[in-house]
Amino acid sequence: MCGIVGYIGPKNAYNVVLKGLQRLEYRGYDSAGVALYADDELKICKTKGKVSELVKKCEKENITSGHIGIGHTRWATHGEPNDVNSHPHVSNSGDLVIIHNGIIENYESLKKELTNRGYSFESDTDTEVLINLIEDVKKKENVKLGKAVQVALNQTIGAYAIAVFDRNKPNEIVVARLGSPLAIGVGEDEYFIASDASPFIEFTNKSIYLEDGEMAVVRLGRNIKVRKIKNDKLIEPYVQELQLSLDQIEKAGYEHFMLKEIYEQPEAIKDTYRGRMLPEKGLIRMAGIDDNIEKFLNARRIIVIACGTSWHAGLVSEYLFEDFARIPVEVEYASEFRYRNPIITEDDVVIAISQSGETADTMAAIKIAKEKGAFVFGVCNVVGSSISRETHAGAYTHAGPEIGVASTKAFTTQITILTLIALKLGKQKGEISNSQFHAYLNELDSIPEKIERTLQTNDAVIKVAEAYKKAKNCLYLGRGHNFPVALEGALKLKEISYIHAEGYPAAEMKHGPIALIDEMMPVVVIATKKGHYEKVVSNIQEIKSRKGKIIAVVTEGDTSVKQMADHILEVPDTFEEFTPLLTTIPLQLLSYHIAVMLGKNVDQPRNLAKSVTVE
Numbered sequence: 001m002c003g004i005v006g007y008i009g010p011k012n013a014y015n016v017v018l019k020g021l022q023r024l025e026y027r028g029y030d031s032a033g034v035a036l037y038a039d040d041e042l043k044i045c046k047t048k049g050k051v052s053e054l055v056k057k058c059e060k061e062n063i064t065s066g067h068i069g070i071g072h073t074r075w076a077t078h079g080e081p082n083d084v085n086s087h088p089h090v091s092n093s094g095d096l097v098i099i100h101n102g103i104i105e106n107y108e109s110l111k112k113e114l115t116n117r118g119y120s121f122e123s124d125t126d127t128e129v130l131i132n133l134i135e136d137v138k139k140k141e142n143v144k145l146g147k148a149v150q151v152a153l154n155q156t157i158g159a160y161a162i163a164v165f166d167r168n169k170p171n172e173i174v175v176a177r178l179g180s181p182l183a184i185g186v187g188e189d190e191y192f193i194a195s196d197a198s199p200f201i202e203f204t205n206k207s208i209y210l211e212d213g214e215m216a217v218v219r220l221g222r223n224i225k226v227r228k229i230k231n232d233k234l235i236e237p238y239v240q241e242l243q244l245s246l247d248q249i250e251k252a253g254y255e256h257f258m259l260k261e262i263y264e265q266p267e268a269i270k271d272t273y274r275g276r277m278l279p280e281k282g283l284i285r286m287a288g289i290d291d292n293i294e295k296f297l298n299a300r301r302i303i304v305i306a307c308g309t310s311w312h313a314g315l316v317s318e319y320l321f322e323d324f325a326r327i328p329v330e331v332e333y334a335s336e337f338r339y340r341n342p343i344i345t346e347d348d349v350v351i352a353i354s355q356s357g358e359t360a361d362t363m364a365a366i367k368i369a370k371e372k373g374a375f376v377f378g379v380c381n382v383v384g385s386s387i388s389r390e391t392h393a394g395a396y397t398h399a400g401p402e403i404g405v406a407s408t409k410a411f412t413t414q415i416t417i418l419t420l421i422a423l424k425l426g427k428q429k430g431e432i433s434n435s436q437f438h439a440y441l442n443e444l445d446s447i448p449e450k451i452e453r454t455l456q457t458n459d460a461v462i463k464v465a466e467a468y469k470k471a472k473n474c475l476y477l478g479r480g481h482n483f484p485v486a487l488e489g490a491l492k493l494k495e496i497s498y499i500h501a502e503g504y505p506a507a508e509m510k511h512g513p514i515a516l517i518d519e520m521m522p523v524v525v526i527a528t529k530k531g532h533y534e535k536v537v538s539n540i541q542e543i544k545s546r547k548g549k550i551i552a553v554v555t556e557g558d559t560s561v562k563q564m565a566d567h568i569l570e571v572p573d574t575f576e577e578f579t580p581l582l583t584t585i586p587l588q589l590l591s592y593h594i595a596v597m598l599g600k601n602v603d604q605p606r607n608l609a610k611s612v613t614v615e
């Protein structure tokens with residue numbers, strides 16, 4: 001969580017940093033702040049609220065220029081989101097200034113020691129402790145800033161991506177990372193620092209991604225030196241050429257990123273399978289799988305670890321792996337997995353799914369699985385992310401940047417990748433015949449066009465949203481492959497419209513949730529033709545007889561459910577295994593329109609952040 005930006009060079013650092021913070025606001029938006037060095041003075045402006053509030057405050061206070069600057073947009077961990085707790089934080093002498101994404105776990109004991117030595121603290125944050133610890137080391141050991149940062153970080157426990165500068169030496173920024181991402185944009189005569197490349201992509205496509213446990217002194221007129229925090233060992237930095245474009249991170253005429261991302265799904269899915277799935281040749285080729293095929297074919301079981309929407313994609317994959325490849329699958333919340341004592345062996349394949357590739361719980365679970373000898377395969381969207389580097393092998397979803405906090409295209413592209421893997425393994429294991437395999441590939445190839453058709457039902461979805469926007473609760477039911485879609489639909493509604501919603505396997509309704517059903521309860525039921533259609537129809541009747549309001553997602557041309565439901569939303573026919581890729585779409589649109597009608601902040605819902613880098 002939290003976004004950090006820094007700049008050093010000939011441009012006005014204020015403009016670069018503030019624009020960068022706007023791009024990183026998806027990472028947290030409780031408060032924002034900037035530190036600039038201009039006219040021999042360190043100037044700081046910070047405020048509770050969004051970056052737009054910060055812009056107003058900076059303009060009012062005339063803090064709008066500098067050749068070096070750092071900025072922060074915060075998702076609060078320590079201390080309530082107010083002006084004082086906002087970053088940047090300054091050391092007691094007023095010389096050093098820091099921005100920090102992460103948590104210093106032992107900050108209380110460090111704070112006590114520093115207090116005993118005469119330091120005082122204005123805020124409740126762990127970050128203010130860290131900057132004073134750095135100052136303390138710098139003074140005591142009479143060392144340069146880089147060395148002081150290194151020594152201080154070796155006394156901390158926790159996670160961080162930090163940027164620090166000294167007002168007495170305003171030509172360098174010291175950066176370090178452990179557990180939180182940090183990229184350095186390398187320009188001609190300038191450097192950028194950011195949590196991801198979006199703040200600097202319009203200026204340079206060259207980036208150095210620091211690895212965990214690395215730090216760098218970013219100084220004008222000198223090549224970047226990267227060192228290990230632990231032992232000061234010098235490391236040759238790898239300068240990566242990025243493929244990201246500015247268009248990809250802008251709204252392109254849509255009112256919200258979420259809507260843009262919903263509509264991008266047909267193309268995103270094509271990008272996911274392009275070059276990997278060759279229907280005319282009857283082939284799926286994926287380097288990460290091909291290179292490790294024996295591991296997958298001999299796997300005793302697959303364990304999927306993920307959080308949130310990615311966990312829902314994992315649940316969909318359980319049905320796919322079991323159907324296509326006959327491999328036993330367990331799907332685990334990464335946060336539970338890491339704190340249990342999971343039984344994992346070298347014969348297990350672990351698949352870690354994460355859009356951001358930075359989720360702290362998923363990262364920790366990967367480390368445990370690796371320690372126990374499992375082969376770990378990553379499914380990430382963000383190229384170069386921590387999880388993509390930590391795993392033994394992997395496949396990118398290639399969905400393009402997902403900025404809306406509510407995950408949409410990440411979900412369907414994750415399902416697409418997992419479908420490709422399951423089909424490939426099923427074919428290699430002889431569980432799927434040649435003709436079936438061809439049929440599956442051709443059908444998968446038609447999914448983007450079927451999503452286009454589903455998106456055309458938007459007007460029907462708006463009517464449903466209008467009818468239920470005032471609901472206080474909502475149930476989502478699905479069976480088989482569409483049970484995880486019910487969970488995902490409910491999550492989408494909760495997170496952006498703040499309406500309480502629960503997803504259930506349809507048959508579970510009679511074991512408790514049915515008690516909630518009355519004429520005030522909208523129930524979204526996924527009732528596509530294939531699979532458990534008849535059973536779901538019975539569930540719909542049960543709801544109907546208790547006067548619940550039924551919104552049914554059905555296959556085009558369905559007449560039976562139409563007679564019972566209050567509203568229907570149609571999706572094209574497809575193989576049962578691929579229905580989640582279609583049934584998800586109206587549910588995403590429904591939550592989107594309800595949230596817009598309720599005047600909620602769709603792209604940045606309260607209390608959430610796109611990338612959850614705290615436990």
Ligand code: M6R
Pocket residue numbers: 307308309310311353354355356357358359362405406407408491495608609610611612
């Ligand atoms: O980046 P990840 O896929 O690891 O993120 C996992 C969850 O935090 C994420 O899916 C979250 O649940 C979304 N806000 C859901 O829309």
